[in-house]
Structures are given as C-alpha cells and as structure tokens.
Amino acid sequence: MRLVKRMRPLRVFAVGVFGAAWVAGAMGCAKPPAKAPPPPREIEVVNLAPSEVRDTGEYLGTLQSRQSVTLLPQVAGYVRAIHVKPGQKVEIGAPLIDVDARGESAAVENARAQRSSREVDLELARRTLARTEALHKEGLASVQELERVQAQVEAAEAASRAASAQLTQREVQLQFHVVRAPFAGTVGDIVVRVGDSVGLSTVLTSVAQADVLEVSVAVPSERARALRTDTPLELLDSRGKVLLTSTVFFVAPQADPRTQLVEVRAAFRNTVGLRPSELVRARIVYSTRHALQLPVLAVVRQSGQPFALVVREKEGKTVVERRP
Numbered sequence: 224m225r226l227v228k229r230m231r232p233l234r235v236f237a238v239g240v241f242g243a244a245w246v247a248g249a250m251g252c253a254k255p256p257a258k259a260p261p262p263p264r265e266i267e268v269v270n271l272a273p274s275e276v277r278d279t280g281e282y283l284g285t286l287q288s289r290q291s292v293t294l295l296p297q298v299a300g301y302v303r304a305i306h307v308k309p310g311q312k313v314e315i316g317a318p319l320i321d322v323d324a325r326g327e328s329a330a331v332e333n334a335r336a337q338r339s340s341r342e343v344d345l346e347l348a349r350r351t352l353a354r355t356e357a358l359h360k361e362g363l364a365s366v367q368e369l370e371r372v373q374a375q376v377e378a379a380e381a382a383s384r385a386a387s388a389q390l391t392q393r394e395v396q397l398q399f400h401v402v403r404a405p406f407a408g409t410v411g412d413i414v415v416r417v418g419d420s421v422g423l424s425t426v427l428t429s430v431a432q433a434d435v436l437e438v439s440v441a442v443p444s445e446r447a448r449a450l451r452t453d454t455p456l457e458l459l460d461s462r463g464k465v466l467l468t469s470t471v472f473f474v475a476p477q478a479d480p481r482t483q484l485v486e487v488r489a490a491f492r493n494t495v496g497l498r499p500s501e502l503v504r505a506r507i508v509y510s511t512r513h514a515l516q517l518p519v520l521a522v523v524r525q526s527g528q529p530f531a532l533v534v535r536e537k538e539g540k541t542v543v544e545r546r547p
Contacts, residue, residue: 268534269521273513281459284440284505286497289490290406290432296322297399299422302415309412313404313430320415320427324400331393338386345379352376408432431499440487440505444478447485449509456489458497459504467491471507 300323307319355372358364404410411429415421438458442450454471473488487507497503523530523545530545 269518271515271517274516276512276514276516277508278510279506279508280442280446281504281506282440282442284438284458284503286499286501286503287437287439288408288431288433288499289435289437290408291429291499292405292431293429294319294402294405294427296320296402296421296423296425296427298322298327298396300324300400300420302417302419302421305413305415305417307410307413307428309410309428311410312408313410314407315404317404318401319404319410319430320402320413322400322402322421324397327393327397327400331390331397334386334390334393338383338390341379341383341386345376345383348372348376348379402427404430406430406432407434433493433497433499435490436493436497436499437488437490438503438505440489440507441479441482441484442487442507444483444485446509447474447478447487450474450485450487450507455508456487457506457508458491459506461504463504465506466495466497466503467493 302320303323304321305319306321307313307317313319352372352375355364355369359366359369408430409432411431413428414426415428421427438456440456450471452471452474456469456471457465458467460466469489469491471487471489473486475486478485489505491497517531521531523532528547530547533544533546534541535544536542
C-alpha cells in the first residue's frame with residue numbers, strides 16, 4: 224500500500240511534463256500574429272491670439288521713508304519722563320520725552336508776576352494821566368505836569384510790553400523741555416532712560432513716516448536710457464507675487480562712476496506693512512506690446528533652427544506643417 228501511494232504522484236508528474244512539452248511544441252510550430260500599428264499620438268492644439276508681452280527687468284531695491292528725523296533736545300537737563308515705546312505710532316505733536324523743566328517753570332512764573340506788576344503800574348499811570356488832563360482843562364495843572372504824567376504812561380506801556388515779551392520767551396523756552404513728534408509716524412529706538420543727563424547733542428530717539436515709502440533701485444546705465452518718469456515699477460514678494468505698483472518719478476541725471484548704475488526712485492502708499500530700510504524685489508516694466516506667444520513645447524529645433532508646428536486645413540484635410 225505504501226508503494227502504490229508513492230508511484231501515483233510520479234505518473235501524474237510525467238503526464239504533466241509530457242503535456243506541457245506537447246503544448247510547447249504545438250505553439251512553436253504556429254506562426255506568431257502580426258503586430259498592430261501604434262495608434263496616432265494625441266496632441267493639444269492651441270488657438271493663438273495676440274496678448275500682452277512685457278519687457279521687464281528685476282532688481283533689488285531699498286525702501287526709504289520720505290520723512291525721517293533723529294530727535295535731539297533743545298535744552299540740557301535730566302530726562303523726567305518717557306511717554307512712548309519703540310515702534311509705537313504717534314500723531315504730530317504727540318509728547319515723546321520730558322526733560323526736567325522745574326527751573327524753567329519757576330522762571331515762567333517769575334516772568335508772569337513781573338508782567339502783572341507792570342500792568343498794574345500802567346493802569347495807575349493811565350488813571351493819573353486822566354486826572355491830570357482834567358485838572359489841566361480847569362487850569363489847575365501846568366503843561367509841564369501834564370507832559371510828565373504822559374511820559375510816565377508811555378514808560379509804563381513800554382515796561383508792560385517788555386514784561387509780556389519776557390513771559391512769552393520763557394513760555395517758549397519751557398515748551399522745549401517737552402520733545403514732541405514733528406509729524407505722524409513710528410517711533411524708533413529710544414536711546415535714553417529716565418534720569419539720564421542729556422545735552423544739546425544727545426540723541427534721544429527717531430521718528431519715521433512709513434505710510435508712504437520710496438524704493439531706490441540701481442539700474443544698469445544702458446537700460447536706464449529707456450526709462451521715463453511714468454515707467455511702471457512693481458514690488459514683489461519672495462514668490463514673485465506683485466505687492467504694490469507705482470510709477471518711476473525720479474531717474475538720476477548721472478550714473479555712478481564706479482558701478483555705472485543709475486538710481487531710479489518710485490513712491491508707494493504702504494498698504495502691506497513694509498518698513499524703511501527693508502530690501503525688496505523690484506520689477507521695472509520697460510515696454511509693453513501685443514504679440515503671439517507660443518508654448519515652449521510647441522517649438523522644435525532641428526539643426527539649430529527653431530520651428531513651430533502649425534495645424535491648418537488643406538484640400539479638405541487637417542494637416543500639420545512645420546514653420547520656422
């Protein structure tokens with residue numbers, strides 16, 4: 224029983240091998256079928272129409288503030304208060320830094336008291352003049368007495384004007400102890416601290432206006448010849464997207480003798496949060512025209528000569544022609 228079970232798998236294997244050999248021989252004798260031709264390639268046909276073609280140049284530009292000032296005190300003293308922080312936006316006339324004004328405040332009060340005293344003297348002199356004129360009309364006061372009183376009135380008026388001028392001068396001087404923003408803008412770094420002693424040459428801080436910025440671009444002199452004051456200029460982000468668009472308003476009358484570059488300027492209303500001294504990508508549009516634009520893959524080169532494949536109707540058929 225064991226021998227029979229061992230022989231059966233061997234017979235089956237032989238038959239299987241013989242059958243496979245027969246099938247292989249039959250297939251070897253048969254003629255292979257002919258290959259079908261490949262189907263035509265599908266291509267995309269594009270209808271061309273004139274479109275805008277721009278001659279541009281891309282450069283690195285520097286943003287500059289149209290209004291920027293470094294603030295120095297107009298009086299010497301100690302810093303009593305700082306009202307702003309670096310980067311804070313302020314309006315024109317906003318107080319920034321206070322310099323100790325106690326001495327000047329006392330001088331203003333003294334000048335105000337002097338003016339009040341001179342005004343009292345003037346009022347008394349005018350009353351004396353009125354009484355003297357009345358007595359003179361009645362013959363009770365001499366001409367000399369009248370002239371003396373008139374001179375006293377004139378002297379009192381002059382003293383009153385001098386006291387008023389002195390008070391005005393002191394009040395103006397007192398205003399110098401408060402450093403204010405000369406225009407609306409953004410506060411820069413504040414160099415001093417409360418308690419610091421400052422003089423007339425001590426830098427306090429800076430204020431820059433960033434609502435309108437200028438971009439300065441250095442252009443090769445040969446390209447600058449084509450520039451006009453209305454040439455479009457675009458600011459781009461890092462991906463080439465247009466951020467702001469303006470026109471050139473300044474082209475330098477001469478090139479840099481060392482680099483042979485010409486400075487070009489354009490102004491932008493800053494609506495995207497740019498900052499002065501920032502480097503930006505700038506694109507100048509030298510000219511614009513309308514022309515046919517071919518896809519790159521539609522241009523074929525043969526022996527260094529470029530050709531375009533053009534589809535047209537010929538004798539009722541659609542044909543493809545190669546045109547230089």
